[in-house]
Amino acid sequence: MKLHRALYLLFASAVMIFSSGCAPKSPLPADKHYSSSAIRVPFVAPRSELCASSSIEMLSLHWQSVGTYLPRLSLAELDSRTLIPAKGGTLQIELIxxxxxxxxxxxxxxxxxxxxxxxxxxxxxxxxxLNRAYSWYPLWHYAPITGYDAKAQAIRMHYADTPDEAVPIGTFAALWERSGNWGVVLLPPTELPTSARADKFLQAAYDLEKTGMRAEAITAYETALLRWPEDTSFLFAAGNAYYASHRLSRAEENYRKIVRIDPLHSLALNNLADLLCRSGRAEEALELLDQAKSSDARTQALIKATREEIGRGCDPLFKSPHQENSSLSH
Amino acid sequence: MKTSKLILSFILSITLFAQVSFAQIASTGALLTQSAAVSSKEKLIETITRKDVVEKFEQMGVDPKVIEARVASMTDEEASKIAYQIDTLPAGADAGMSIIGAIVFIFIVLLITDILGVTKVFNFTRPITN
Structure with a gap:
């Protein structure tokens, strides 16, 4: 009698789920064909609460196996940098x-x-x-996707303790949708995401520079310039990064290239003038600065400050480069 | 408290070194935000935000030895998002549900539906609707 009742309950809930259209459906448009892919990503066995760290490690091992990338941190260091004990996991920001x-x-x-x-x-x-459970009872989980099986319509991923598990696309879609389809491409700065947009890639590369990874950022700017050679934003970012790391001829080269493409680029003119003045070419610096016009109040103030500095005579460059190196590249 | 002060002074020294050394240079950030320089007021807000993150991390049991490195590896925007939203941000973990966890979970769901009057699985519940 009791067993009968339990079966009835199970059957009723199954009918409810199917009739309400909750059964996983493929999210892919029917007229589009995506081809199969299988990326060999080394598997790191899961450890409680540390899937973010494991995910970074798996991708890091992958890029070591296919290229010249060398990681900066050990797995133990990744663990200690990602876990928040009271939350029992890792925030997206800290994974990044x-x-x-x-x-x-x-x-x-x-x-x-x-x-x-x-x-x-x-x-x-x-x-x-991914959210493995419900929106009202979330079980969050990070996992690397390692490919797609077009025939079986399944996403291949290192899911928890199973390497290259084939998760049906409908199920995957349901889990992924609950995180707002959140994902991140982690790759060495010598690689460019195929889906990259210039402005978003610049932001990602500049984030590297701002957090003390200037050498990696410069590599990323140069990688972007291979695809977008005339993009003045990347030339400007690279010029600034070279300037800050005391590679003056590279910095000057980049600023001059911007001015050739866009003779009214006031920020590049300003920085080039500063560089020239500090390397003993004050006259040319002033000539360039005269061409810099801007309607933005802060840029105007900056140009004015640079002009005043040139008038006073600029400080020679980098009296104590060791100091700056040690404070930025750790 | 002592560790957070130490960490704060470390962060301050980094950000000051990074920004003061180039007074006349337009940063790449100036290009992205369409404004040339960071004002001292913005720098102060930023410093306070990072201090908040340090304190939150200390409360949440993060290893004090790495707090400094973790906060330093965030951008300003990331630090302020964590400072203001850490309680509601999702945290990814490995834990699938254990069998016992699942049994307790089903028990609670049935209990709630019983109380709501949608089910009457247990003898000891009284639906609130009647």
Whole structure:
């Protein structure tokens, strides 16, 4: 009698789920075909609460196996940099920050299947955030996606303790949707995400520079300039990064290239004038500064300050370069 | 408290070194935000925000030895998001549910539906609707 009742309950709830359309459906448009991909990503067995750290480590091992990338942190260091004991897990921001500290560029994935599949086809594994349970009872989990099986319509991923588990696309979609389709492409700065937009990639590379990874940031700017050679934003970012790391001829080269492309680029003119003045070419600096016009009040103030500095005679460059090096590159 | 002060002074020294050394240079950030320089008021807000993150991390049991490195590896935007939203941000973990956890979970769901009057699985519940 009791067993009968339990079966009845089970059957009723199954009918309810199916009739309400909750059964997982493929999120992919029927007219689009995505090809299969299989990326060889070494598997790191899960440890309680440390899936973010494991995910970074798996991608880091992958990039070591296919290229010249060298990680900056050990697995133990990644663990201690990602876990928040009271939350029993890792925040998305800290997954990104720890990946950067490990020498990887973190490019936020567009929350679409087109972007996801374009990265997988290019051999870029993607880390996603999934909710394994319900929106009102979340069980959050990070996992690297290692490919797609078009025939079986399944996402391949290192899911918890199973390497390359084939998760049906409908189920995957349900889990992924609950995180707002959150994903991040982690790759060495010598690689460019195929789905990358120039402005978002610049932001990701500049985030590396701001958090003390200037050498990696310069590599990322140069990588971007291979795809967008005339993009003055990347030239400007690279120029500034070279300037800050005392590579003056490279900095000057970049600023001059911007001015050739856009003769009215006031920020580049300002920085070039500063560089010239500080390396003993005050006259040319003033000539360039005369061309810098801006309607932005802060830029105007900056140009004025640079002009005054040139009038006073600029400080020679970098009296104590060791000091700056030690404070920025740790 | 002592560790947070030490960490704060470390962060301060980093940010000051990074920004003061180039007074006349337009930073790359100036290009991204369409404004040329960071004002001293913004720098102060930023310093306070990072101090908040340090304190939150201390309360949440983060290993004090790495707090400094963790906060230093965040951008300003990331630090302020953590400072203001840490309680509601999701934290990814490995834990799937254990069998016992699942049994307790089902028990609680049935208990709630019993109390709501949608089910009457247990003999000891009284629905609130009647």
């Amino acid at each position: 920050a720890a990946a950067r500290a490990n020498g990887l560029l973190a490019y936020p994935l567009e929350p679409t299947y087109a972007a996801l599949f374009s990265e997988l086809e290019a051999g870029h594994p993607v880390v996603v955030l």
